[in-house]
Amino acid sequence: MKGHTLFNWIFAILASLVLLFIIAPLAGMFLDSSFSEMRSTATDPAVRRSVWFTLAIAFASTFLFALGAVPLAWIMARRNFPLKNMVQGIIDLPVVLPHTAAGIALLGFLSRDGLLGGAAQKAGIMLVNNGAGIAMAMSFVSLPFLINAARDGFAAVPERTEKAALMLGASPSRIFFTVSLPQAWRSVVSGFIMMFARGMSEFGAVVIIAYHPMIAPVLIYDRFNTYGLSAARPASILFILVALVFFVLFRILATERRQIFRREDDAAD
């Protein structure tokens, strides 16, 4: 019993140290900023424009790429095909790449000498230093979060319900929209929020594609380089608060999903 208590104490201390490591810098940043600094930053048109621009681009890119990512997730959950493991590796690749390296790779693809950039330029669209390029950089590094969460969601849908719908006369597309997606939607929404949150906080890949127009992480970096720590801190706090809203939203959704699964398990018992 004594050993058990000692074990609990050691684990509690180690866990507290890790939590402190996460909380301390953030708390310090909040404590070091005055209310007047925060108010003037919140009313700074450049900061406000940058935060809204970041949110809009992150949302639009998540939404657009979801149109392809969700079907890809379904295929990964439901179909077996040659080189499936390699395809999964490709999906996970952006997570392990250094983000600046991802930015360099994207720049080669999106610049006017690149495959997509060249084609876009012929249509009169510049992808570099443009919202479209930023959206691609954000999506490149954050797509795995949506694909993997949605894939897990589709995999958890009982395949028999899809077969039952087929037996009842439904077409494959109808089965997807009326049986598979409704049962997996919480995972898809969780993945959507994770991709959105990860995309809007991206700096490394975006700064290589487009310094301007400035997204919030680039603006914070710019303020730090130009005016120093005290100027960057209030903008960081503002952006963290916005990010926190979406983080909490995700946590609520995830908790709700666990409770639903638990209720279903209890009902099955």
Next chain:
Amino acid sequence: MLRTEKLCKRLDSFYLRDISLEVAQGEYYVLLGRSGAGKTQLLEVICGLTPPDSGKVFLEGEEITRKKVQDRGIGLVFQDLALFPHYSVQDNIMYPLKLRKMSSTERNERVRHAADQMNITDLLHRKPGNLSGGEKQRVALARTLVTEPKILLLDEPMASVDASLKDSIRRMLRRLNRSGQTIVHVTHDFGEAVSLASRVGVMHNGRIIQNGTPAEVFTHPVNRFVARYAGFKNFFRVTFVKSYNNWSCITDSRTKFRLTKGDYPSSGLLIIPSTEVFISRQGAAGVEINNIPGVIDDIVPSPLGYEITVDAGDIFYADITHREMLEQKFFTGENVIISFRSGSLRLVGESDE
């Protein structure tokens, strides 16, 4: 109605072999077999969820082997029922009707009729997660029946139902069959097959090894496997001997049985129903009676009394009533005499285990 011709399908570690069966219009056909015998795979091949490697499926004379699942007119209720958890009971039953061209009035009328038929009208607004096994079973049946299938396939329909509710589901299935619905029912439960089937097919290792009415199959099993399924426990591999126009046989353990007159092969498998094996201390008299001494090895309570195991060189099982046990007071280790009529012995095919 439904006919399959030499259906074959190789799955991962399993092989459906030469499945040829016929189910007539209005028949209640029960496919009986242990889990892993290939019953569910056969249903999936018949309804088109799994394409066969070879062979053909006919429904009402039309070949449907390559026809789309949705167009076959076959209804299948899965063992796990596969209700849509995100829809209410009403929406589950409505689901197939929304795929068909009909007015909403007709749809509602059909849902109401199916719910009445299955006695689930008061459950229409509940979600499947809040239903009992029996209620889910009725909802799954209602959802399939609204499609008015030419033939209804049921995969272990009693599997998720409490024992107390099985009778009501059986009654419901019999009523459904009497109303003209052709049914193919897959089960591992011998009692279920006897109580429902107009014909039975016994499946073992991916083959149908015997077909017939329940009485035919269970009184004249073609081999040891079917006999075991029918509840026979007394099996004896014997060599037949004819001397002075009288037949007898000798088991592998050298026990000798007298037989009735007839034609016998040189060797074979004999069974005796345990209800026709009698135990006493003095034996029974009669020309056609076999009396074999042995020792009681075990006495186990059974639903109708006791099952007594006697070691007489071969092992014999005998069923006795509570009353007989009270009168005779048999005990383990006691020397007794096994008696049975020669006419009780039945010859079956070779072992197929």
